[in-house]
Amino acid sequence: MTLIEPRVKHGDASDGTTPSGPLGREIVRTDGPLKVQGAATYALEHQLEGLLHCVIVQSTVGAGRIVAVDRSAAEASPGVRLVLDAGYSLMLRSQPDFFGNKPEGDDYTPFATDIHHNGEIVAAVVADTLEQAQAAAQRVRVEVEFGPVIATHDDPRAGHGNPVPLDKDWGDPDGALAEAPVVLKATYETPREYNVPIEPHGLIAHWEADDRLTIYEPSQWVDGMANHYATWFGLPFENVRVVSPFVGGGFGSKGQALPHSAVAAIAARMLRRPVKLAVSRPQTFTAYGGRPATRQRLKLGATEEGQLLAIDHDGSNETAANAAFIETLGIVTSMMYAVPNFRSRQRIVPVNTVTPGAFRAPGKNPSAFALECAMDELAVELGLDPVELRLRNEPDVDPETGKPWSSRRLREAYAAGADAFGWTQRNPVPRSMREGRQLIGWGMACGTHPVYSSPGEAMVRILADGSVEVLSSAIDMGTGTYTILAQTAADALGVPVEQVTTKLGDSRLPRAPVAGGSQLANLMTAAVHTTALAAREELIALGLTDPNSPLRDRANTLIIADGRIAPPSGEGISIAELMAAIGRDVLEVTRDTLPRKERSSAERLKFFTTLGGMERGTSIPKSRHSFCTHFVEVRVDEDFGTIRVSRVVSALDAGRLYNPKLADSQFKGGIVMGIGMALLEEGITDPRNGRILSANLADYRIPTNADIPHIETISVGIPDYDATLLGGKAVGELAIVGVAPAIANAVFHATGKRIRRLPITLESLM
Amino acid sequence: MMNFDYSRATSLEEAATLARHPGAMLLAGGTTLLDLAKCEVARPERVIDLTRLPGLNTITVGESGATIGALATMSRVADDHGIQRRYPAIAESLLLAASAQLRNMATIGGNLLQRTRCPYFRDPAGYPACNKRDPGTGCSAIGGITRDHAVLGTSDHCIAVYPGDLAVALSALGATIQTNLRAIEIEAFFLMPGATPERETVLERGEIITAIAVPATPLAANSTYLKVRDRQSYEFAAASAAVGLELDSDGVTIRDIRVALGGIATKPWRAIAVEDALRGRRLDEGTVREASRTAVDGAKSHGGNAYKIELAPCVVARAILKAGGIQ
Numbered sequence A: 001m002t003l004i005e006p007r008v009k010h011g012d013a014s015d016g017t018t019p020s021g022p023l024g025r026e027i028v029r030t031d032g033p034l035k036v037q038g039a040a041t042y043a044l045e046h047q048l049e050g051l052l053h054c055v056i057v058q059s060t061v062g063a064g065r066i067v068a069v070d071r072s073a074a075e076a077s078p079g080v081r082l083v084l085d086a087g088y089s090l091m092l093r094s095q096p097d098f099f100g101n102k103p104e105g106d107d108y109t110p111f112a113t114d115i116h117h118n119g120e121i122v123a124a125v126v127a128d129t130l131e132q133a134q135a136a137a138q139r140v141r142v143e144v145e146f147g148p149v150i151a152t153h154d155d156p157r158a159g160h161g162n163p164v165p166l167d168k169d170w171g172d173p174d175g176a177l178a179e180a181p182v183v184l185k186a187t188y189e190t191p192r193e194y195n196v197p198i199e200p201h202g203l204i205a206h207w208e209a210d211d212r213l214t215i216y217e218p219s220q221w222v223d224g225m226a227n228h229y230a231t232w233f234g235l236p237f238e239n240v241r242v243v244s245p246f247v248g249g250g251f252g253s254k255g256q257a258l259p260h261s262a263v264a265a266i267a268a269r270m271l272r273r274p275v276k277l278a279v280s281r282p283q284t285f286t287a288y289g290g291r292p293a294t295r296q297r298l299k300l301g302a303t304e305e306g307q308l309l310a311i312d313h314d315g316s317n318e319t320a321a322n323a324a325f326i327e328t329l330g331i332v333t334s335m336m337y338a339v340p341n342f343r344s345r346q347r348i349v350p351v352n353t354v355t356p357g358a359f360r361a362p363g364k365n366p367s368a369f370a371l372e373c374a375m376d377e378l379a380v381e382l383g384l385d386p387v388e389l390r391l392r393n394e395p396d397v398d399p400e401t402g403k404p405w406s407s408r409r410l411r412e413a414y415a416a417g418a419d420a421f422g423w424t425q426r427n428p429v430p431r432s433m434r435e436g437r438q439l440i441g442w443g444m445a446c447g448t449h450p451v452y453s454s455p456g457e458a459m460v461r462i463l464a465d466g467s468v469e470v471l472s473s474a475i476d477m478g479t480g481t482y483t484i485l486a487q488t489a490a491d492a493l494g495v496p497v498e499q500v501t502t503k504l505g506d507s508r509l510p511r512a513p514v515a516g517g518s519q520l521a522n523l524m525t526a527a528v529h530t531t532a533l534a535a536r537e538e539l540i541a542l543g544l545t546d547p548n549s550p551l552r553d554r555a556n557t558l559i560i561a562d563g564r565i566a567p568p569s570g571e572g573i574s575i576a577e578l579m580a581a582i583g584r585d586v587l588e589v590t591r592d593t594l595p596r597k598e599r600s601s602a603e604r605l606k607f608f609t610t611l612g613g614m615e616r617g618t619s620i621p622k623s624r625h626s627f628c629t630h631f632v633e634v635r636v637d638e639d640f641g642t643i644r645v646s647r648v649v650s651a652l653d654a655g656r657l658y659n660p661k662l663a664d665s666q667f668k669g670g671i672v673m674g675i676g677m678a679l680l681e682e683g684i685t686d687p688r689n690g691r692i693l694s695a696n697l698a699d700y701r702i703p704t705n706a707d708i709p710h711i712e713t714i715s716v717g718i719p720d721y722d723a724t725l726l727g728g729k730a731v732g733e734l735a736i737v738g739v740a741p742a743i744a745n746a747v748f749h750a751t752g753k754r755i756r757r758l759p760i761t762l763e764s765l766m
Numbered sequence B: 001m002m003n004f005d006y007s008r009a010t011s012l013e014e015a016a017t018l019a020r021h022p023g024a025m026l027l028a029g030g031t032t033l034l035d036l037a038k039c040e041v042a043r044p045e046r047v048i049d050l051t052r053l054p055g056l057n058t059i060t061v062g063e064s065g066a067t068i069g070a071l072a073t074m075s076r077v078a079d080d081h082g083i084q085r086r087y088p089a090i091a092e093s094l095l096l097a098a099s100a101q102l103r104n105m106a107t108i109g110g111n112l113l114q115r116t117r118c119p120y121f122r123d124p125a126g127y128p129a130c131n132k133r134d135p136g137t138g139c140s141a142i143g144g145i146t147r148d149h150a151v152l153g154t155s156d157h158c159i160a161v162y163p164g165d166l167a168v169a170l171s172a173l174g175a176t177i178q179t180n181l182r183a184i185e186i187e188a189f190f191l192m193p194g195a196t197p198e199r200e201t202v203l204e205r206g207e208i209i210t211a212i213a214v215p216a217t218p219l220a221a222n223s224t225y226l227k228v229r230d231r232q233s234y235e236f237a238a239a240s241a242a243v244g245l246e247l248d249s250d251g252v253t254i255r256d257i258r259v260a261l262g263g264i265a266t267k268p269w270r271a272i273a274v275e276d277a278l279r280g281r282r283l284d285e286g287t288v289r290e291a292s293r294t295a296v297d298g299a300k301s302h303g304g305n306a307y308k309i310e311l312a313p314c315v316v317a318r319a320i321l322k323a324g325g326i327q
């Protein structure tokens, strides 16, 4: 028997069949009861003896130089233990970037001397109580020499930006566009968007010894974060422990230790007391960056029949004045449709903003917004149904790499989605459908997300009572990791899922890479599956060979099912009985899915603490992506221009679903966020000083329940074992991609107005 | 947040006496006061809690009118059957305001006195200039982002919108604000910013709202509140209108009408010109739309809020048509 059985079908809920084992079942999330009872302990709820409170002081100007910080009034404030600024703080070593590269310069301080953006940290106060720290923070006097502020890329002084090396070229796009019978040119824009997880950022930093640091901090990547702290403080990786069993959402923003994280750790070190730092909701808008504003110019050339001849894409995104962040805007453009001539260019435009960050399908989401709106415009231009136009350009192989798809079930998605939506009833003429004073629009668009894969590691422990523990440093931010890993282990071991508990979110546990890029479910089910099979092998071997095993010599093969270990025919005994007979308290197995064995421990670590292990497809023979298509109905009030999404049907190809119920929540969550992106979310910045004016959840608008209609999701995926070990593809971020263009296209159909800048608000339709 | 003293008033007289101290602020549901204290706009030295005062939360709906105690919560008033039947605009304006959680906490008295959502007003650290917050410092909004600012009733000193919904309905229905000292017509209660935007109402120091009285009229019983905004819930109005409409027995002639607007002016805005243009006229869509244009007479845009001048007449027209049963 081999350890890995990648092509064994363990059930596939996505094609409607009942799974044979626990994997693929619609099991409710195992962490749900804890959360509703308030028994799930989040980072800032950890109780520590002697805890002090830290409050950060942020700059109130967008650019300039700090002339002086007067700490004296704050230091004299009641309860104050420490006031920190650039002139009075520990110096740290520079943090490596996501790929493990060390930046230039040896030192790092989280406190600014030159101001690059409004809301940059300039000082911090530590006091006995939160209120004392807040009051003292008010008394820190900062003297600033103002500098000129370029608030957004709309400011002409921001200029054209700097090219980044993401050029993609094939064929002769200029020649093809010059000769194309139909050419469409348009520019599309998306605003700054913020992650706004319901659990704001913050941490408790606790130095258990001079060289041992424990951090309680919500994290999408405890191993990566532990590495950040270790580097900052020059500690061995093992001496830092990051604990994050529950995360109240991250949406890309909790993958790194951030400047405020360094502040708390420094304060705790200097005071030798545990320090809690809670970033307030308004502060979260500048303590880290969300999606930068983007601008994309697209030129599409096509035949009269709708065959794409060329795509010319030019994208740019805002970045910080002092750091580069690239929102990969050409990422969907280059792989969605068969096109013989292609060019994509990208620039980044420095402005006075916090460094933008990963946010809800980075790159993919705005990329699809531009491309999918442009395809709709082209369909209108050609008088073709937008689904038909897409079908005519459906590529047989990945147009960028020439590789075959591991699976691409977009045709099935179009058919299933259109059918469930009733798309054939659509009158293509804009403003032709209405109900009373509501103009009705039907629109559609596609989305896609790459399947990334990194190695993972897991431990499986079989305990004396027959119960099973799965341990990994992977995290669950509400996505369902706890549940599907228990299902995976139960499935591979042959025990009931109720018998399995999962422990996650602690860097002392076996390693896991970042929960980002929608990769975690696939890579961790693979790691747990591999480990659980090894544990099963070991248990069976013990059953066959241990001198005290009642099954010894009774059979030359054993099966484990339903928690019992038995010969192919015959009763057998429970796992607990076997464990008792052979006198074992625990059977513990750790395995990983690193590509090659025998790597040095430094190399192993790099796989889990940098993005170095994230296979981006170059050496993989197949092109691996998830796909989806969204059909939406909007109602636009003809007087007010208010837009309500009244129906959404999405058909998604995300391969095999390990738990369709949880996958469905991920899909629906993505669609909800897509509605927010299309109609509501916008970081509004004052052009005069680069200060965000909507730094709270009343003014930074995300959808409420009332904004969300019935959403129907249809899974058209089938297990894709060329994509991942257990046949799943990317789920988490897939469904948001394509929602905003589907809505924009529906708004055009309703009103005849093409809005190319998000969000589409009522005044843009008046 | 700064330290402050806290006292729980046991009688109206005691509350009034305590409230006369400079630096004292009244606390009802706290949804405005605590919010503003957190953004360092409100810096009370002493907070006087009104919530235990007896007898101030009753809702009485009678033949001649309704009296709503100042401490009645928004949700209780919105759920009151008498209010729903005889003053639908009041119930609707409350249900469309804030969120369920806020409505459960917030009181009617506090609601009238909610402060503007002008982002510059709410950010003293970033914007020291705000005449409303710190008289004489200037106005940061003028020349800034003005999407949510007023187009009516503004001055060179302040262009902040009065954000509330309830007061708009009360203006249309001719309510009276009762205090421990006097009764004030709602029209006279709110002040325009002029050169003193820090003064938003005629209330004196130590004056406490005790109740709101609304006369029972046929047009109150046939009233409605229409609120337009990008988000379907939990958002202030881009523009809103409260309309009370009474038709003649012929069912088409407008006997009486009262109209007020929200979300576009520095105070709840009576649209008397619209009322005058429609009284005695036939209720039909053309007439209503024509008359509704006068709702924004004298409006002034500051750039980002220009859309409100276009939007408001549509909202007025649709509210009137809705009250007249024309959907």
Ligand SMILES: Cc1cc2nc3c(=O)[nH]c(=O)nc-3n(C[C@H](O)[C@H](O)[C@H](O)COP(=O)(O)OP(=O)(O)OC[C@H]3O[C@@H](n4cnc5c(N)ncnc54)[C@H](O)[C@@H]3O)c2cc1C
Pocket: A698, B025, B026, B027, B028, B029, B030, B031, B032, B033, B034, B035, B050, B070, B071, B074, B096, B097, B098, B099, B102, B105, B106, B107, B108, B109, B110, B111, B112, B113, B114, B163, B164, B165, B166, B207, B208, B209, B210, B234, B235, B236, B237
């Ligand atoms: C996020 C958010 C969204 C909101 N959305 C809306 C909306 O869409 N529409 C809307 O209309 N409102 C909205 N509100 C405002 C909300 O309705 C008010 O905050 C609330 O009604 C205030 O009532 P309160 O009892 O909590 O007042 P408090 O905060 O207790 O008091 C407010 C002010 O009134 C004074 N005060 C209170 N009671 C009296 C009294 N009896 N006599 C004299 N002075 C008194 C206080 O001193 C204080 O200055 C929103 C608020 C928030 C925070």
Ligand code: SF4
Pocket: B116, B118, B119, B120, B121, B129, B130, B131, B132, B133, B138, B139, B140, B141, B142, B157, B158, B159, B160, B197
């Ligand atoms: S509009 Fe009024 S509240 Fe806003 S900044 Fe100007 S003065 Fe202050």
